């Protein structure tokens with residue numbers, strides 16, 4: 425299975441549009457990125473705790489399961505650091521990476537929810553998102569080219585949708601993926617998955633109406649897409665991704681193109697559309 429098939433096509437479209445606008449996009453320099461990874465690893469070894477089989481056997485097992493599902497020779501480790509915030513981050517250089525996960529996630533999330541979180545972070549590695557430093561580029565173009573800078577943020581949002589697909593592939597269940605997102609958004613625990621699913625479905629419908637009627641632009645100047653849209657993208661792709669994760673066949677690249685069109689139409693229907701190149 426070529427993971428590239430799973431990349432949200434709107435992400436690739438935006439990347440090409442950015443290259444067309446700015447010229448060759450400055451990807452993180454190869455040597456520099458290698459140095460960044462080793463500096464980060466030093467910090468992690470100094471300030472965080474490495475999750476090993478001996479320390480947390482169950483967590484380590486599901487972590488290994490996720491890695492095995494992805495194949496492709498990815499090599500990296502998982503670290504945990506004390507923090508009450510539901511968050512995780514990754515830095516990668518080629519196939520090497522390190523993932524940092526906040527302790528609240530390991531303490532509060534179910535193993536299935538953690539599969540989604542691990543898969544999401546590994547998704548950033550699979551799609552090499554670390555290569556394209558939006559956070560560094562954005563301040564440089566923000567004032568000079570407001571529309572271009574919005575494209576950078578949109579790319580970053582689209583990259584989250586791509587990463588969520590790998591999360592879903594590792595997790596293999598829509599319910600756990602939904603409650604993982606739900607808990608991240610709401611901070612509430614112990615939520616029945618059907619309630620979480622209903623909450624997201626309703627909120628997505630309302631969000632669509634809201635975004636069509638009002639110019640709620642400021643909300644979109646952020647690097648992560650609103651959680652209900654991420655949920656919708658996961659829900660639409662769920663059956664295909666579950667089939668793929670089980671290796672049971674039934675994955676359809678054509679079906680994926682349709683899903684991509686629907687989600688990118690939602691993202692595009694927001695603000696700035698008149699200026700957006702196609």
Ligand SMILES: [Zn+2]
Pocket residue numbers: 544548584587
């Ligand atoms: Zn992410």
